[in-house]
Amino acid sequence: xxxxxxDRVTKRYPDGALAVxxxxxxxxxxxxxxxxxxxxxxxxxxLNMIAGLEDITSGELRIDGTVVNDRAPKDRDxxxxxxxxxxxxxxxxxxxxxxxxxxxxxxTATIDRKVNEAARILDLTQHLDRRPSNLSGGQRxxxxxxxxxxxxxxxxxxxxxxxxxxxKLRVQMRTSVSRLQKQLGTTTVYxxxxxxxxxxxxxxxxxxxxxxxxxxxxxxxxxxxxxxxxVAGFIGSxxxxxxxxxxxxxxxxxxxxxxxxxxxxxxxxxxxDAPREVILGxxxxxxxxxxxxxxRMRAEGDVFTGLVDVVESMGSDKYVYYALxxxxxxxxxEELAADSGSSDVPASEGxxxxxxxxxxxxxxxxxxxxxxxLGKVQLFDPSTxxxxxxxx
Amino acid sequence: xxxFGGTDTRARKLRWSLLNTLVVVYALVPVLxxxxxxxxxPATLNDGNFIPREWTLExxxxxxxxxxxxxxLLNSIGIALIATAIAVVLGTMAAxxxxxxxxxxxxxxxxxxxxxxxxxxxxxxxxxxxxxxTLGLFDTWPGLILPYITFSLPLAIxxxxxxxxxxxxxxxxxxxxxxxxxxxxxxxxxAPLAAPGVFTTAILVxxxxxxxxxxxxxxxxxxxxxTVPVALSFFTGDSQFQDPTGxxxxxxxxxxxxxxxxxxxxxxxxxxxxxxxAVKG
Ligand SMILES: Nc1ncnc2c1ncn2[C@@H]1O[C@H](COP(=O)(O)OP(=O)(O)O)[C@@H](O)[C@H]1O
Ligand SMILES: [Mg+2]
Numbered sequence: 001x002x003x004x005x006x007d008r009v010t011k012r013y014p015d016g017a018l019a020v021x022x023x024x025x026x027x028x029x030x031x032x033x034x035x036x037x038x039x040x041x042x043x044x045x046x047l048n049m050i051a052g053l054e055d056i057t058s059g060e061l062r063i064d065g066t067v068v069n070d071r072a073p074k075d076r077d078x079x080x081x082x083x084x085x086x087x088x089x090x091x092x093x094x095x096x097x098x099x100x101x102x103x104x105x106x107x108t109a110t111i112d113r114k115v116n117e118a119a120r121i122l123d124l125t126q127h128l129d130r131r132p133s134n135l136s137g138g139q140r141x142x143x144x145x146x147x148x149x150x151x152x153x154x155x156x157x158x159x160x161x162x163x164x165x166x167x168k169l170r171v172q173m174r175t176s177v178s179r180l181q182k183q184l185g186t187t188t189v190y191x192x193x194x195x196x197x198x199x200x201x202x203x204x205x206x207x208x209x210x211x212x213x214x215x216x217x218x219x220x221x222x223x224x225x226x227x228x229x230x231v232a233g234f235i236g237s238x239x240x241x242x243x244x245x246x247x248x249x250x251x252x253x254x255x256x257x258x259x260x261x262x263x264x265x266x267x268x269x270x271x272x273d274a275p276r277e278v279i280l281g282x283x284x285x286x287x288x289x290x291x292x293x294x295x296r297m298r299a300e301g302d303v304f305t306g307l308v309d310v311v312e313s314m315g316s317d318k319y320v321y322y323a324l325x326x327x328x329x330x331x332x333x334e335e336l337a338a339d340s341g342s343s344d345v346p347a348s349e350g351x352x353x354x355x356x357x358x359x360x361x362x363x364x365x366x367x368x369x370x371x372x373x374l375g376k377v378q379l380f381d382p383s384t385x386x387x388x389x390x391x392x
Numbered sequence: 393x394x395x396f397g398g399t400d401t402r403a404r405k406l407r408w409s410l411l412n413t414l415v416v417v418y419a420l421v422p423v424l425x426x427x428x429x430x431x432x433x434p435a436t437l438n439d440g441n442f443i444p445r446e447w448t449l450e451x452x453x454x455x456x457x458x459x460x461x462x463x464x465l466l467n468s469i470g471i472a473l474i475a476t477a478i479a480v481v482l483g484t485m486a487a488x489x490x491x492x493x494x495x496x497x498x499x500x501x502x503x504x505x506x507x508x509x510x511x512x513x514x515x516x517x518x519x520x521x522x523x524x525x526t527l528g529l530f531d532t533w534p535g536l537i538l539p540y541i542t543f544s545l546p547l548a549i550x551x552x553x554x555x556x557x558x559x560x561x562x563x564x565x566x567x568x569x570x571x572x573x574x575x576x577x578x579x580x581x582x583a584p585l586a587a588p589g590v591f592t593t594a595i596l597v598x599x600x601x602x603x604x605x606x607x608x609x610x611x612x613x614x615x616x617x618x619t620v621p622v623a624l625s626f627f628t629g630d631s632q633f634q635d636p637t638g639x640x641x642x643x644x645x646x647x648x649x650x651x652x653x654x655x656x657x658x659x660x661x662x663x664x665x666x667x668x669x670a671v672k673g
Contacts, residue, residue, distance in 0.1 A: 051565075053565050053568065053569070072568070072573075073565075073568040073569050074569075074570075074571040079569060080565075080566070080569040082565070084560060086560065086566035087566075088566075088581055090585055099570050099580075100571050103571040103572055104571055147570065151571075157569075
């Protein structure tokens with residue numbers, strides 16, 4: 001168990017590609033930290049640098065206070081779980097899990113004891129003598145975990161360990177990974193492109209984009225106080241709605257109508273030297289059917305009447321999609337959408353996603369009035385993406 | 393509909409079986425013919441019967457009692473084994489590098505080895521003859537081993553690099569993370585997985601060396617290093633009036649049968665090797 005510090009770590013591949021840029025992360029002893037971001041943002045590269053599988057171009061990597069930049073992977077005492085599991089196909093499950101212990105030259109009795117113990121924890125005891133090719137996806141995944149935990153390493157590194165499982169198993173395994181990590185208390189760095197996994201698993205989440213760290217923080221903090229447009233769009237599902245807004249006297253002109261500036265929003269605008277245009281962000285769960293809110297709530301928010309495009313009833317809630325007439329989107333938003341893959345970020349053009357109570361009487365094709373919480377509205381600088389509503 | 397489909401596949405199966413039989417017969421008849429000749433007595437040699445009228449082992453007895461043939465057999469085995477071993481070791485290293493590493497001149501290396509494979513060997517015979525005579529390699533084992541290695545390496549590199557490409561890179565990374573040195577990772581993980589490929593390659597290279605006639609004919613002159621295919625061509629009868637066909641056939645059988653047996657015996661591995669489905673996570 002140990003702490004890991006990345007100090008201005010940069011990776012430039014031999015072909016010139018700058019994959020990771022000046023990354024600073026301090027990972028505490030026993031912490032479960034998640035690297036999350038769209039595909040190609042440098043998560044695996046960062047993880048491989050911690051593992052020692054990729055050279056660090058510049059910057060320092062310290063484990064327990066010792067600089068380990070030039071140490072071979074085997075001298076770092078770190079275990080890794082790969083996306084493909086990377087099980088040795090010619091060895092049985094038992095031999096796969098014993099492999100690191102054999103290399104560490106432990107005696108047979110100790111190896112047996114540790115392998116059996118790990119197999120018990122992971123519920124693999126009855127599969128110990130089978131070959132990986134005869135196991136199901138979930139079992140292979142557990143063998144990969146087993147091979148990592150048998151030797152009590154200083155840290156676990158996991159590169160999208162659940163992404164080859166089907167959705168249901170993924171949710172199950174997510175819980176067991178989390179439980180296992182708590183139980184063992186081993187420092188863990190976990191890579192995923194799935195924001196749900198990131199939110200549910202980590203003590204802290206590192207959001208990356210294009211090789212640059214966007215924000216580091218607890219899941220709830222990232223959700224409530226995203227540092228910029230990218231984090232705001234990436235964290236949360238369905239994603240935050242973004243609407244371009246022009247500053248008019250005393251309010252904001254948007255596709256949601258004229259929005260009045262509360263004190264909080266006014267302060268945000270002042271901090272940013274009163275820009276003429278901003279991007280307004282509001283999450284689907286901060287909307288409610290206007291007929292269901294009382295007067296006190298109504299006073300803290302604003303209402304918008306729009307054409308209901310689609311209603312998806314989830315049982316517990318209703319997802320209601322409104323058509324917005326305005327098609328205009330800022331260049332920043334376009335780029336963001338392209339960057340993170342369509343599903344992760346802003347709603348398709350001209351659409352507003354809201355999550356309303358299940359009791360809402362809304363129907364497709366209606367012109368329906370919806371309320372939103374002005375206290376939850378965030379404003380972003382369209383040119384830099386910076387969150388203006390973030391109190392310093 | 394189902395019945396129609398049934399007859400359709402039955403007809404198709406029949407067509408395929410017919411075609412296969414044709415191909416097998418076409419390939420096997422000469423071999424069987426040689427075997428038949430090797431069991432015939434000199435008097436019935438030319439009677440045109442497929443099944444010998446009179447069976448005899450005399451041909452085998454006679455070739456196995458001459459040092460000419462036994463010495464050639466020893467040469468063949470020794471030269472082919474040594475050349476195979478060296479070619480496979482070098483080929484393994486080269487193929488591993490080609491499959492796994494980025495290095496300057498990689499394309500050139502692959503191109504050149506392809507070039508060697510395509511080079512007409514006959515055009516190299518006279519230069520090689522001159523070179524080996526000057527270097528004192530003419531009519532020695534190394535004199536044959538060297539060109540065999542040269543010409544079998546492209547084959548070895550190609551088959552082996554196809555194999556290495558199949559082995560997931562991540563296994564090696566996993567081994568390193570599990571505490572293996574690069575050497576241990578290669579020996580404990582990569583080598584066992586590559587074994588079928590190495591084995592296939594070894595057999596192919598061995599057959600190439602074993603069957604060579606051109607180099608063996610031009611680069612040897614005595615029993616010191618003459619291999620069986622060439623020795624066969626020098627066979628004469630016990631007297632100059634005796635037809636050596638029987639002995640030649642017997643010798644041909646002696647050198648062909650081990651190969652056939654080996655290939656049949658290891659057929660599954662070779663096929664698995666050539667089609668490379670061997671490694672699946
Ligand atoms: N071996 C490599 N050589 C050159 N560029 C690479 C290599 N591996 C990854 N990259 C590039 O580095 C960037 C980050 O890759 P990666 O760390 O694998 O992203 P992620 O794991 O977040 O999807 C990508 O743009 C990718 O194309
Ligand atoms: Mg990756």
